[in-house]
Amino acid sequence: xxxxxxxxxxxxxxxxxxxxxxxxxxxxxxxxxxxxxxxxxxxxxxxxxxxxxxxxxxxxxxxxxxxxxxxxxxxxxxxxxxxxxxxxxxxxxxxxxxxxxxxxxxxxxxxxxxxxxxxxxxxxxxxxxxxxxxxxxxxxxxxxxxxxxxxxxxxxxxxxxxxxxxxxxxxxxxxxxxxxxxxxxxxxxxxxxxxxxxxxxxxxxxxxxxxxxxxxxxxxxxxxxxxxxxxxxxxxxxxxxxxxxxxxxxxxxxxxxxxxxxxxxxxxxxxxxxxxxxxxxxxxxxxxxxxxxxxxxxxxxxxxxxxxxxxxxxxxxxxxxxxxxxxxxxxxxxxxxxxxxxxxxxxxxxxxxxxxxxxxxxxxxxxxxxxxxxxxxxxxxxxxxxxxxxxxxxxxxxxxxxxxxxxxxxxxxxxxxxxxxxxxxxxx
Numbered sequence: 465x466x467x468x469x470x471x472x473x474x475x476x477x478x479x480x481x482x483x484x485x486x487x488x489x490x491x492x493x494x495x496x497x498x499x500x501x502x503x504x505x506x507x508x509x510x511x512x513x514x515x516x517x518x519x520x521x522x523x524x525x526x527x528x529x530x531x532x533x534x535x536x537x538x539x540x541x542x543x544x545x546x547x548x549x550x551x552x553x554x555x556x557x558x559x560x561x562x563x564x565x566x567x568x569x570x571x572x573x574x575x576x577x578x579x580x581x582x583x584x585x586x587x588x589x590x591x592x593x594x595x596x597x598x599x600x601x602x603x604x605x606x607x608x609x610x611x612x613x614x615x616x617x618x619x620x621x622x623x624x625x626x627x628x629x630x631x632x633x634x635x636x637x638x639x640x641x642x643x644x645x646x647x648x649x650x651x652x653x654x655x656x657x658x659x660x661x662x663x664x665x666x667x668x669x670x671x672x673x674x675x676x677x678x679x680x681x682x683x684x685x686x687x688x689x690x691x692x693x694x695x696x697x698x699x700x701x702x703x704x705x706x707x708x709x710x711x712x713x714x715x716x717x718x719x720x721x722x723x724x725x726x727x728x729x730x731x732x733x734x735x736x737x738x739x740x741x742x743x744x745x746x747x748x749x750x751x752x753x754x755x756x757x758x759x760x761x762x763x764x765x766x767x768x769x770x771x772x773x774x775x776x777x778x779x780x781x782x783x784x785x786x787x788x789x790x791x792x793x794x795x796x797x798x799x800x801x802x803x804x805x806x807x808x809x810x811x812x813x814x815x816x817x818x819x820x821x822x823x824x825x826x827x828x829x830x831x832x833x834x835x836x837x838x839x840x841x842x843x844x845x846x847x848x849x850x851x852x853x854x855x856x857x858x859x860x861x862x863x864x865x866x867x868x869x870x871x872x873x874x875x876x877x878x879x880x881x882x883x884x885x886x887x888x889x890x891x892x
Contacts, residue, residue, distance in 0.1 A: 466637060470603050471579050478578065498557060501550075501573035504584030509548060509570050512590055517890045519547045520591035520614075522574050522605075525556040526778065527805060528597045529563070531620060531676045534879050536567045545890065548589055550574040555741070555778050562779075577602040586612060593890055595619045596645075599627060606644035615889050618648040619882060620675045623658040624802055625823035631662050638662045647889060649882055651675075652827035670885060673878030674828065676807045683812065684786055693787055696773040697759045697766030702733045703855060706788035706814075708781065709739040709804035711795045715750050718792065719772070721848040723754070730855050737775045737784060739794060739804065744776035785809050789861060790854050793818035797844055803829065810837055810868035815854055815861040817841065831875070837867035 501507075512518060519539065523529045529551060539545050549568045551560050560571045575585040586608040594609045594616045596602070601618070609616045623631070631638060642648075642664055650656040651674040660666050684692070690700055698704060705725070707718045715736050722734045738747050744760065751758045751772050759766035761775045775784055785791060791809040795802050796819035803822035806829065810816060816838035822829035832838035839854075841847045854861055 466639075467603060467607060474578050474604075478576070498573050501585075502576050502581070504575045504581035504588075506572050506575075506585050506588040507570050509589065513546075515544060517545050517592045518569075518590060519545060519593045519595060519886075519890075520550070520589050521547055521595040521597070521619075522550045522552075522600050522602075523556070523560075523597040524551065524574075524600055525553045526559050527676075528620075529556050529559050531679055532597065533563065534678055534680060535619075535675065535882065536564055538879065538883050539886075540567045542887075545887075548572075548591065559779060574602075575605075577604045579604055582608050593617065593886070595886070596621075598622055599624065601641050601645070603641050606642075610644045615646045615892070616644055617886065617889060618642075618645050619886075620651055620878075621648050621659070622651045622655045622824065623662075625826070626801065628658050628662075635662060638664070647885060649885060651878075654827050670881075672881040672885070673875065674807070675878050675882060676805055677811075677828075677872065677875045678877070678879040679808070681782065681808060681811045684783060689787060692783060695765045696735065696761065696775070696787075697757075697768065697770030698733050698735075698773065698787070699769060701731065703731055704733050704735050704788045704790075705851065705855075706735045706737065706785060706791045707794060708737055708785065708791050708809065709794040710736060710747075711739055711800050712743070712746070714794050714797050714800075715747050717797060717844055717847070719750065719754050721851055722772075724848055725852060725855060728852065730852075732855055733770075734772045735775060735784060735788065736772065737781055737794075741776045741778055744774065747774055747776070782808050782812075785812055785814060788814055790815045790817060790851060792847075792851070793822075796821045797847070806832060806838060807872070811872035813865035813869045815839075815864040816868060817847070817850055817854070819844070819847065832868065832871060835867050835871045837864055837871045839864070 523532055536547060539547055547568045548570050549560055549564060550572050551557050552574050557573060575581045582604040591614050594614055596618050598620050606616050648659060648664060648669045649672045650669055653671055656669045656671050659669055705722060725732045748760060756771040758772040759770045761777050785808060791814045793804055793806045795804045801821035802824040805825055806816055806818060810832055818840055820842055833840050839850055841850050
């Protein structure tokens with residue numbers, strides 16, 4: 465009954481929301497290729513082979529796609545499995561095609577979760593197992609899998625503070641949204657407990673850790689670092705404060721703090737990496753108002769020395785992080801509450817700072833703070849003081865970085881645990 469209600473209200477809600485989503489797609493760009501996938505028209509896939517199990521893996525955007533790289537490589541090495549990969553955003557679609565085309569049988573946009581579109585996609589894909597990354601839980605998609613005898617697993621599953629609050633208010637709908645999920649692989653005990661509180665059976669939940677910790681980290685040598693610094697307009701002796709995966713409002717905060725650091729005699733330069741590259745004009749306007757020399761990376765190599773560099777590109781964050789003395793993790797200052805991943809910066813041995821809002825990574829953030837690998841500030845006002853102390857204390861920065869590397873090495877293993885359960889499900 466609840467599924468029928470979902471189906472009935474989905475279309476009018478979609479029609480009401482369509483102008484907003486179409487505007488956002490146009491703003492971000494890159495959605496023309498594969499747009500028909502949204503209506504269930506999937507790309508031509510090879511015929512299914514006897515003895516080979518087909519997996520449909522849905523990862524919403526760039527962060528999730530980067531996390532599944534090692535998993536896709538491990539599955540590609542098996543002769544008895546093949547993967548069809550879908551994503552939701554245009555940047556995710558581009559990353560999927562660039563990085564994983566040789567590891568999967570096809571890449572497409574995830575179909576709109578409306579009955580005829582989802583059914584059309586499932587008839588074409590014919591998957592034996594559906595994997596949903598992190599917060600992906602689509603009732604129609606899950607139902608269509610069940611209708612065809614395909615198993616569904618939630619992989620790297622987490623429940624953010626915001627989602628948990630919303631789900632508690634509509635707890636009666638949880639069986640419809642998640643009842644068809646056979647196994648749920650949670651990133652932490654806290655996330656597992658939240659799913660249990662919402663009514664998901666505990667015997668179908670396994671805590672495996674976070675796949676993002678197992679993501680490959682490639683460190684560049686000193687020559688490459690200096691070349692990258694020069695491209696950005698920084699000198700070899702400059703100290704760099706990195707704003708990593710920033711959301712609206714955070715660039716302005718960091719610029720104010722950075723200006724105060726400069727007034728107190730620091731030689732700190734500022735590297736801003738907005739979470740969404742399409743915000744480049746907004747971020748550029750903020751930087752221009754500061755009246756400092758800057759460079760926009762999408763326009764090419766800096767023509768000379770700058771004080772602020774805006775890295776409005778995709779897929780470079782790991783390399784850029786290696787230039788920084790201190791990394792501030794974005795989406796963690798009010799009004800934002802979800803946070804962005806601090807995992808790679810910790811694994812690269814960087815001094816880490818984040819605000820109070822790390823809801824999507826609360827377990828990892830708490831572990832890093834407890835391990836002495838990161839500093840969590842309670843407010844915007846406290847952030848400036850902590851950053852100043854870090855830039856004045858090299859030993860403190862080095863200790864944070866050292867503990868970050870130790871935590872990262874000790875926290876790995878989610879990949880093997882996840883892969884083992886996936887293979888066991890395919891054998892049933």
